[in-house]
Amino acid sequence: MLLYIGKVILLYSVSVIVIRLLGKAAFAQLTSHDLTAIIFLATLGVHPLLEERLGWIFAGIAVVTLLHILFTRLVLFRWLNRLLIGQPSILIKHGKINKSKLLRSRFSLVELLATLRAGGYPDIKDVEYAILEPNGQISIVPMKDVVALTPRHLNLEMEYQGLPIAVVVEGKVQRKNVALIGKDENWLRQELKAAGYPDIREVFYATIRDSDHALTIDTGEGGMLHHGRQTSSEAEG
Structure with a gap:
């Protein structure tokens, strides 16, 4: 039993590492070779639980990984990209369905309409492409006349609000995130203390905006504290 459990742990760990090496694109896009690689790796990773020749399985995982890496390099060539990845298909143009492209892509009209509704466009006439x-x-x-107005359309200049960066998560300091804003842990603890939280364990979640270093604290008890547009040390300066 212990040998079996050890095998499960080993194969699971190897599979996670190998799939991680495939890259984020394998999960974001799931092209044909991405999906094939993931299915093969999952199958090979589970097979040793029934197959004793563990070395063969590791060899198979290595081959699949190398094949995937090879395919990701090959698709950089334009003509192979068309063959292996494919090209975009225009299903709707100027509010009209391209029936031939729809049939060729094996994408049903029902699926297309459902996707349009999910995107907020129940009327095909509102879709440019x-x-x-x-x-x-x-x-x-969408068509130009149904595009939501933005400050850019009205020639309005909007002030950059900044990005809230998580500096405390479940009572623990996120040191790398603190370093992103050019500060350190001691500075953060001083700001939390000035906001009334000398014990960082009382802070469930806290963020600092990168534009003005505004501190926001959430204790996880239904309340949110916004510690001003400036942190205390900046105000003193």
């Missing part, structure tokens, strides 16, 4: 991407997702470009 609907493009079926090689990864299976549909990109929707």
Whole structure:
């Protein structure tokens, strides 16, 4: 039993590491070779639980990983990219469905309409383009007269609000995130103390905005404290 449990732990760990090496694109896009590699690795990773020749399985995992890396390099060539990845297909153009492209892509009209509704476009006439991407997702470009107004359309200049960076998560300092804003842990503890939280364990979640170093604290008890637009040390300066 202990040998079996050890085998499970070993194979699980190896599979996680190998799939991680495939890269984030394998999960973000799931092209044909990405999906094939993941399925093969999952199958090979489970097979040793029934197969005693463990070395053969590791050899198979290595081969699949090398094949995937090879395919990711090959798709950099334009003609191979078209062959292995495919090209986008325009399913709707100027509010009209391209029936031939729809049939050729084996994408049903029901699925297309459902995707448009999920994207907030129940009327096809409001869609300038609907493009079926090689990864299976549909990109929707709306007509100009249905595009939501933005400050840019009104020639308004908006002040940059900054990005809230998590500096405390479940009572623990996120040192790398603190370093991103050019500060250190001692500085953060002083700011939390000035906000009324000398014990960092009382802070469930805290963020600092990168633009003005505004501190926001959440104790996890239903309340949120915004510690001003400036931190205490900046105000003193």
